[in-house]
Structure formats: C-alpha cells, structure tokens
Amino acid sequence: MAMHAHEIEEMIQAALPDALVEITDLAGDGNHYAARVVTESFRGMPRVKHHKAVYDALGGRMGGVLHALQLTTAIP
C-alpha cells in the first residue's frame, strides 16, 4: 500500500534527471511525505505545470497509493 521514500525519489529523479529531490517522511509511517523538487527545467512554467510534471513522474500513484505528498517546487 505505502511507498518508500527512495521509490518516490527515484521515480521523480528518473523523469527529471537534473532535479534536486528531497523527500521527508513527515509522520514516520511511510505514508505521509513531503517532497521538494528544484530544477532549472521549471523556469518559465506556471506552478501548476511544475506540480503536474512531478505527478506525471509518479505515474498515477499520486492520489492512489500515495495519498499524502506535500509538494514544493522551485527554480534554482
């Protein structure tokens, strides 16, 4: 059911190779995570596209097995 932090990180990293990805396990229960994704490729895109790119990287798990991912995106 739950996902491991390293799985989340690997999936985001695979889709956005130049991104700096930090995953924090918020509750220590393997189910509530925060992710911070920083990449130059977000430049010029509206925020909603940043988040969409990360959700797409997670291939449909977001909103399914991965309920709680508090996402922050930034440009370096």
Next chain:
Amino acid sequence: MSVNERIDEIVKGNDVVLFMKGSPLFPQCGFSSKAIAILDHLNVAYESVDVLQDMEIRAGIKDYSDWPTIPQLYVKGEFLGGSDIMMEMYEAGELQAIVDAEGLAKAG
C-alpha cells in the same frame, strides 16, 4: 448531462469554487482543511463542492482538470491548483494579488 458538463457548469458558474472533501465547516482531509484556511484568511467569497457527497464528481473532477488529487481550486473558470500550490501562491502574495485584481473578496 454528462459529468463533465455538470462540472463545467459549476466551474463556469462561480467566480471561485473549491472541490473538496467535506464542507468548509467540517473538512474531511488535511489538504482540504488547508485550502479552506487559506481562502478564509484571504476573505474570499467562494463556493465549495463536497466530492464525498457525489461519487460521479469525485471521479470526474480528476479527468476534468487532468489533476490527480483533491482539493482543486478554480478561479474565473481556470484551474489554479491544489492545496500545495495555493500555499505557495499565498506565501508569495500571488493569491492576494488575484483576489484584489478580480475583486473576489467577500462584500462588506
């Protein structure tokens, strides 16, 4: 009427609408609760739709916006984002700017 048409009517018929789990008084999810707190703090006049009361909309809204999670905020017919984006925009002062520019604050 298809679910897509129903959602479209709600989105186009309200200046600000939040699709959420639960009601503004009793949000049923931390993310929906956060979204409500931001809107209330900005004194925005908004409509809310409890997707837990309507399974068709709950499933349909994710296709409508091509966005996998709830809550979802729409302003003037445009999908703005979920609670994380709302928080980022709030902290950057961008939400306040939209509220001011579009005249979305509660009257009085």
